[in-house]
Amino acid sequence: MAPVAITAYDWTGWYFGAHLGGAWSRGDVSDSPLPNAAVAGQPFLPFDNDDANVVGGIQGGYNRQFARNWVAGIEADISFTSLRGSQTYAPIPAFPAGVIAGTTETLSRKIDWFGSVRGRLGYAWDRWLVYATGGYAFAKIKTNAISLFPANTYSFSDDSVKSGWTVGAGMEYALAANWTVRGEYLYYNFEDVSGVSFGVPSTAPVGSSYLWENQIHTARLALNYKPGLR
Numbered sequence: 001m002a003p004v005a006i007t008a009y010d011w012t013g014w015y016f017g018a019h020l021g022g023a024w025s026r027g028d029v030s031d032s033p034l035p036n037a038a039v040a041g042q043p044f045l046p047f048d049n050d051d052a053n054v055v056g057g058i059q060g061g062y063n064r065q066f067a068r069n070w071v072a073g074i075e076a077d078i079s080f081t082s083l084r085g086s087q088t089y090a091p092i093p094a095f096p097a098g099v100i101a102g103t104t105e106t107l108s109r110k111i112d113w114f115g116s117v118r119g120r121l122g123y124a125w126d127r128w129l130v131y132a133t134g135g136y137a138f139a140k141i142k143t144n145a146i147s148l149f150p151a152n153t154y155s156f157s158d159d160s161v162k163s164g165w166t167v168g169a170g171m172e173y174a175l176a177a178n179w180t181v182r183g184e185y186l187y188y189n190f191e192d193v194s195g196v197s198f199g200v201p202s203t204a205p206v207g208s209s210y211l212w213e214n215q216i217h218t219a220r221l222a223l224n225y226k227p228g229l230r
Helices: none
Strands: 013-026 028-034 045-048 051-066 070-089 104-125 128-148 153-174 179-198 207-225
Touching (some): 013 179, 028 104, 045 070, 051 104, 051 207, 070 128, 104 153, 104 179, 104 207, 128 179, 128 207, 153 207
Antiparallel strands (some): 013 051, 013 207, 028 045, 051 070, 070 104, 104 128, 128 153, 153 179, 179 207
């Protein structure tokens, strides 16, 4: 009897699936007094809008195996989370020292979803695939700043989709002809959010200039399905 030939796993084809894991956001924020600290009577204030939460979503893409062991592909995904960071000064520090009585300042940030369109390049050993990935990223980011003084209020808000980029790496294993499972790390860096505010009633030229940095780290597991028999 002739020996049975063993066929290596073929990674070529379309796939779709879901992922679940954790997300950690870095949201350093700054409030710079306008036109300067001496005139505004308030120093530069650093805020921390960091947060961590569960992340989950869906993905889909296409792989093409070539040169025997190399795999190139493209993937799009969308992830949903609840990243919310906020910090408050009460009362607000005064320049050059002390505090401003009866005042409160809060800066906050919220990210409910983000996604990406990425290229993938990896090396396969039969059912194992190790890969690097990177590409375009986007996120819905809502920021808010409010400063309450006895005689006036300063406020700023922005709610928009911000662009950015992402890079990462992962390892994937083919459980069966139609199913694969993977572990993956992705780092996202999105556009800064910036803005200014002046008091209501108007206190120009005294005001505040805000800047939010927006970065996310994710570690997640994913399950993918490849339609059709291999």
